[in-house]
Amino acid sequence: MDTRDGIASIGTARCEAIGCAICAGIVGKTRAETSRPRRFRRFRKGETVLAEADEIGFVGNVVSGVLRMHKTLPDGRQVIVGLLLPADMFGRVFTHTSNVAIEAAIDATLCCFNRLQFEKLFERFPELEHRTVVSISHELDAAQDWMLLLATQSVIERVATFLLILSRRTGPHPAEAGMMRSVHVPVARRDMAAYLGTTVESISRSIQHMARSGVVRIIDPQNFVILDPRRLVELSGHTLEEFDLPAARLRRLG
Amino acid sequence: MDTRDGIASIGTARCEAIGCAICAGIVGKTRAETSRPRRFRRFRKGETVLAEADEIGFVGNVVSGVLRMHKTLPDGRQVIVGLLLPADMFGRVFTHTSNVAIEAAIDATLCCFNRLQFEKLFERFPELEHRTVVSISHELDAAQDWMLLLATQSVIERVATFLLILSRRTGPHPAEAGMMRSVHVPVARRDMAAYLGTTVESISRSIQHMARSGVVRIIDPQNFVILDPRRLVELSGHTLEEFDLPAARLRRLG
DNA sequence: CGAGGACTTGAGCCAGTTCAACTCATGTGG
DNA sequence: CCACATGAGTTGAACTGGCTCAAGTCCTCG
Numbered sequence A, B: 001m002d003t004r005d006g007i008a009s010i011g012t013a014r015c016e017a018i019g020c021a022i023c024a025g026i027v028g029k030t031r032a033e034t035s036r037p038r039r040f041r042r043f044r045k046g047e048t049v050l051a052e053a054d055e056i057g058f059v060g061n062v063v064s065g066v067l068r069m070h071k072t073l074p075d076g077r078q079v080i081v082g083l084l085l086p087a088d089m090f091g092r093v094f095t096h097t098s099n100v101a102i103e104a105a106i107d108a109t110l111c112c113f114n115r116l117q118f119e120k121l122f123e124r125f126p127e128l129e130h131r132t133v134v135s136i137s138h139e140l141d142a143a144q145d146w147m148l149l150l151a152t153q154s155v156i157e158r159v160a161t162f163l164l165i166l167s168r169r170t171g172p173h174p175a176e177a178g179m180m181r182s183v184h185v186p187v188a189r190r191d192m193a194a195y196l197g198t199t200v201e202s203i204s205r206s207i208q209h210m211a212r213s214g215v216v217r218i219i220d221p222q223n224f225v226i227l228d229p230r231r232l233v234e235l236s237g238h239t240l241e242e243f244d245l246p247a248a249r250l251r252r253l254g
Numbered sequence C: 001c002g003a004g005g006a007c008t009t010g011a012g013c014c015a016g017t018t019c020a021a022c023t024c025a026t027g028t029g030g
Numbered sequence D: 001c002c003a004c005a006t007g008a009g010t011t012g013a014a015c016t017g018g019c020t021c022a023a024g025t026c027c028t029c030g
Helices: A013-018 A021-025 A031-035 A115-124 A126-152 A155-170 A189-196 A200-212 A229-236 B013-018 B021-025 B031-035 B115-124 B126-152 B155-170 B189-196 B200-212 B229-236
Strands: A038-043 A048-050 A058-064 A067-072 A078-084 A101-104 A108-114 A181-184 A216-220 A223-226 B038-043 B048-050 B058-064 B067-072 B078-084 B101-104 B108-114 B181-184 B216-220 B223-226
Touching: A021 A108, A021 A126, A058 A115, A067 A189, A067 B126, A078 A126, A078 A189, A078 B126, A108 A115, A115 A126, A115 B126, A126 A155, A126 B067, A126 B078, A126 B115, A126 B126, A155 A181, A155 A189, A155 A200, A155 A223, A155 A229, A189 A200, A200 A216, B021 B108, B021 B126, B058 B115, B067 B189, B078 B126, B078 B189, B108 B115, B115 B126, B126 B155, B155 B181, B155 B189, B155 B200, B155 B223, B155 B229, B189 B200, B200 B216
Parallel strands: none
Antiparallel strands: A038 A108, A048 A101, A058 A108, A067 A078, A067 A101, A181 A223, A216 A223, B038 B108, B048 B101, B058 B108, B067 B078, B067 B101, B181 B223, B216 B223
């Protein structure tokens, strides 16, 4: 089953640039044939993409911006079960109603497909369904990792882990030497707290503590420089390898 | 895409009885052709089915018994990220290494397929891949529900939720009237604690408290009778509907 | 019968929550 | 342009749910 030769991305430049899993999975001779069902949609910060228990009308992936998926208990307590960054898929195939609410955490552009049309594409592009399976699998992996974090880790460990994950996913590629890693947190404290299963106060104390002890420098509430990656990893309770940080390349920054 | 006419379960009586998602998804004229790659395997309580970071050699589903999936931090803290009951799928397609360790929580029989052979079946039986997508989606839903539980709920709420979920999944079908629901917890306190992100002591205190206040009756440490389903649901922080418990049918038992 | 494991119960302690006050940045209307 | 409101973030102080440690019971198994 070698399909690699047949694969040709038919996405726009933007979709190609971010490694859009969906568009890369669509194999077709003509651009027109395959790009018809796709539609770009913009959502402003705070707008709802899909409410909890909503009919799932469309699926797709994030082109720019950040989406947050959250769940709410009857009494109002809520948790963010995932942040979706560019290239991540959202929505669910073969599923009528959503298990989570999806909102734009900041202004976002989405590459959307009608769900039923998207499922129909599986017939012509089996590779697309395989990619969908892999995408959901990764989301499940992330959810299970997060369960470990929520069930066993202290607040400081959670914050450290969160910064390291963001650093790996969104940070500029690490220079060969130097390793001046800046981290941009794309959401406010409130969302961070809902994601990490704690309160804004505890988040604030953890971050200030890490700053006082020289592990990170606070540029502004949403931007940090990781001064000491090794110690940040120690604080996270994980190992260097889990964040793709080879020990050989790390050194302390002044 | 109407494949329903073509679907014929080729599983054994046992697979059919439990609604085995995989075997039901395999469409074939001859039993021999499709049942070849399948193999039943038995695992004794405590045996490892798949270790964390292991090569995923086979996938399949649970025929009888219970599997536990768990993750471990470098320092040894661990959490159970899921229990797999009969009819649940285990393993991961299109994935080389496992994100979780899988062990038999009690003696278990598994219906196993070589992973690569299983993926090959997708070509002939697209319905099988669809079912796989749905299966992973349900696992993701469960993981997200659990994140809500771990991030926001008190220990008593978690225990109540756990009992209600087990009651729905494994309990005898509720009589039209009476609703004498007995719940069998298929794992020991230690596993319950690891699943609910707490300690055996806290689990014990919660259960004893529910017994003292007349919500459940303790038959033995792993068997309970739900005396007051309504109050158990209240304790869980959820609503009746979330556990398929129509209010009209519930009444307090003496 | 003794050892070991599962479960329960008690008592003290602490991480993290809650509540409250304060700073600072942003925006709005007179 | 200032007065004021509003929201985000930080910091302090007190409280508490659940953890830790310790002891005890009960059951199973060799």
